[in-house]
Amino acid sequence: MYTRLKHTRNTKQIVKNTLFLYFRHLFIMFISFFSARIVLDKLGIVDFGIQNVVGGLASMFTFFRSSLSNATQRFLSIAIGQNSEDDVKRIFKQHQSIYLVLTILLLLLFETIGIYFLYNKLVIPPERVNAAFWVFQFTVASLCVTLLSVVYDAVLIAHENMKVYSYVGVFEALAKLVIAFGIAYSPVDRLISYAFLLLCVACAIRIFYAIYCKYLYKECSYSFLWHKKDVKETFSFVSWNVIGTAVWAVNNNGIDVLLNMFFGPAVNAAKGVASQVNFAITNFSNGFLTSVQPQLTKSYAAKDYEYLYILFFKGSKYSFLLLWFFCFPFFFVIESVLGIWLKEVPEYACSFVFLILLYSLVNSFNQPIWILAQAIGKLKWYICIGSAVFLMVFPISYVLLQKGGSPNSVFVTNVIIRVVYIFTVLAILRKYIDLSYRRYLSETIKPVFEVVFVSVLPLAALRIYWGDTPYACWMSAFLAMIVNTLVICEFGLTKEERLFIKEKFLKRMKK
DSSP: OOOHHHHHHHHHHHHHHHHHHHHHHHHHHHHHHHHHHHHHHOOOOHHHHHHHHHHHHHTTTTTHHHHHHHHHHHHHHHHHHOOOHHHHHHHHHHHHHHHHHHHHHHHHIIIIIIIHHHHHHHOOOGGGHHHHHHHHHHHHHHHHHHHHTTHHHHHHHHHOHHHHHHHHHHHHHHHHHHHHHHHOOOOOHHHHHHHHHHHHHHHHHHHHHHHHHHHOOTTTOOOOOOOHHHHHHHHHHHHHHHHHHHHHHHHHHHHHHHHHHHHOOHHHHHHHHHHHHHHHHHEEEEEEEHHHHHHHHHHEEEEEEEHHHHHHHHHHHHHHHHHHHHHHHHHHHHHHHHHOOOSSSOOOOOHHHHHHHHHHHTTTTTHHHHHHHHHHHOOOOHHHHHHHHTTTTTHHHHHHTOOOOOOHHHHHHHHHHHHHHHHHHHHHHHHHSOHHHHHHHHIIIIHHHHHHHHHHHHHHHHHHHSSHHHHHHHHHHHHHHHHHHHHHHIIIOHHHHHHHHHHHHHHHHHO
């Protein structure tokens, strides 16, 4: 009885955290769209380009920061799941010490090789070289401050405090919007002012995190700690994370290179548009998975395997359904939306958007598998074999394009290989944990297929009947939203899940 009540509370916490992260994503996406336009207008094309290219030198290490954050969050969640307060304190101190050492090393790297690259390799107008130097310095400082804040991000997520994590993200977006408006009134160089003010925002967030976490969480009391065994374990975990991220980057950039080799930059522009649309939509599903990750890791640490399986099977299903809820109506209006958004829609942009979103729908099954793999911590064979399968996209696509295939064939290949990849890594995980294929098919795959089949069939028939006019597209999208909601409730959710949502809805209505 106690376990069931605990699981119910955990489920409610996931729902609550997901809503906070959705709000965060929507707000940041909306504000960032306007901020970018305002900054471009206030700085001008040349200075905006300098900010992007010089800032990009530092942002290259963003993927490394993400891997570090995942590692810290994983080790903290394991310790919290095992109710080991001493281990939680030790992990916080150890990881903050690691970040401090890495920050010093990165600072030395940027102030030597980075400065050389800035003065000798980048093409910058002579009169803006001094401004570019200060932009670089402030950007490097921002990166260092942000790196020292990573452990606090991980603490908040491990403790499932998405409320504060979301509020900080909203504050950061608003601060950047204020800066975008404010640089027009700067008494000094606008570009330098912009970079300096971004550094101030990073420092403010770092100070807030330190004060808030130290006040709320006992483990957030820092003193330098360096145990070789812990450092080795951390970097072993991080290294496999980095390799996995690097493989994804190589595959993604490899596709860009192939498209450029065979079709030129115009097709790369279409890919860029499709990637932006995909990023905006898929973040809704990612917010849910961020909420699930700490509980799944804690369940593994506590050896609560039944709840672990429930989280995994349901998390995989919900991850797809949340993404499908947004993607399916959007499929009907891709051309119209791109026409409204862009003055000139690149050729292949519409088909690329469809195929990349289709890839993301397939990949939504992989995200919970990756979270489970990180919780288990056995990443060697997962990364080695999985990467070998994933990288097959590049040679297969090259052969297809050599034989006269269209640009779309690259993305179709990507989707097919991703399906193979998912079943491959799932088989690898079964070496370490007793995952039931039967339960996975019945609790995850079956309801998803039912939702897709029942949703698509009537809407596809209506679309054929109505034709391809703009009115028909928007009407189809509107009906798709209604049909999608009803079908997901009927076929995608169990009776218990429907009752849970109904109770929550009625409770909200009474307030």
